[in-house]
Amino acid sequence: MKSKLIVSAVQQPCNEDRQTNLEFSIEKIHEAAAAGADLAVLPELHLGPYFCQNEDHNTFSLAQPIPGPTTEVLSAVAKKLEIVIVSTIFEERAPGLYHNTAVVFDKDGSIAGKYRKMHIPDDPGFYEKYYFTPGDIGFKPIQTSIGKLGVLICWDQWFPEAARLMALAGAELLIYPTAIGWDPLDTPEEHKRQLDAWITVQRAHAVANGIPVISCNRIGFEKAPDSDKGINFWGNSFIAGPQGEIITHASESEIKLLTADLDSSRVERVRRIWPYLRDRRIDDYGDLTKRFID
Template structure:
């Protein structure tokens, strides 16, 4: 593990209907982050468009892009090469006819693809109909080598599952990124909104603490109306943040403003925290076989 500090950049942005505009704005924010010293930059989940999973529509599969000829990846490869940064690029991946993934590609500072992750946990909730669109990932919980050490990226709904975070840590990740598209249903915000957002932050801070690593969550902002319900829609709550290995928030964005959020990562801090909180040492790996079962029925 390298001990040299480096700087993360999180791009919190709103997403509009025109893909080219989203790509251009993402590139603008990446350049801004790089100018401020960011070396590893992460974009929000499915940033190329509004969050289309609010409805089930087979025509929307046309938005998917093949890994070897993705306009989104081509655009981010160009800006990564120009800014000499690593860019974590979410995209809607077309793997084959009828087979699609919610994916993240790591683009290096030469514009080359260095790794791929496919979202493992796929939700199916009102206005989050992702099971209609996405096949669960089959690459496992991977970590990518960079000059700054190993990093990992899961995606949105993966945030709620401790197993994924643990396996990323066991693969040597220093930072765990969560590109995200999460927000409030308008009719729930007043009653449940504060608790929902707090739970979202708390569970990810818990991953940072339990695994002794940095966690970086990057969300979109803005209200995106429902295409099928005049009273529906999603208000994305922003609140992108970086937590250190003790779960301390070292950077946090507002709920409603486009933001380039910067945070310094000090890999040596992992060593210090893990020496005092040696959770990896004290794991009872001989006693966890039940975790591979759906439920432990009596």
């Protein structure tokens, strides 16, 4: 990783049309570049409202190829501003085959790589299995001019196996574009428990792997189609260091550009005093490949 790195995450609402949301994201990327950032991370599926609250085959018309119209725009922005960008796009790979895909643009405007979401939820309000085929690229960091980025997406962030495999493959940052929120019908106590769990599990990935984490969420209430129900996206984007310490954090509702300075030499020091990779008992972990141990 570049020895001194300035990273940013854009916490924004995504409840307008595609062009409006994209222009808003680009405006914030410009702000990040003006602040000297090497990297700008956008929320999951930032081009529009979270469409997985119901199942509607007409929604597949929102998908686009990679490369495609949005990647062309963001490639030009990355090149102009000389900044690495992480965006997630509803990818049409082929007719009838769709993915939730993160695209990484390098500073020269090229597509450095992509990651297709591996863990696909299917819960009330989050009917992603209807829309997304699980990824087939695997947990492979994306090499960029600023280092190897371990990009994962939303539901992936709850799985320690995903974070570990990225770290074992050389990821120097863990990056989680996210769209997660509360059911407004749940109690305030349940809201707090869910949010605390979400922050804690990602900080734990930083600790267990000795590398920083960037978690970037959207904000605002988004009504479900043909219903009075919806999701209140809880924001709380944050950047954490290699010991899980919170460097910068946003509230549940503010539009905010989070920016943090990262030092790769500190990652090295942390891994020397907490040598998890050295002490892993890989000879006894075979059962991790089983669904359940009876």
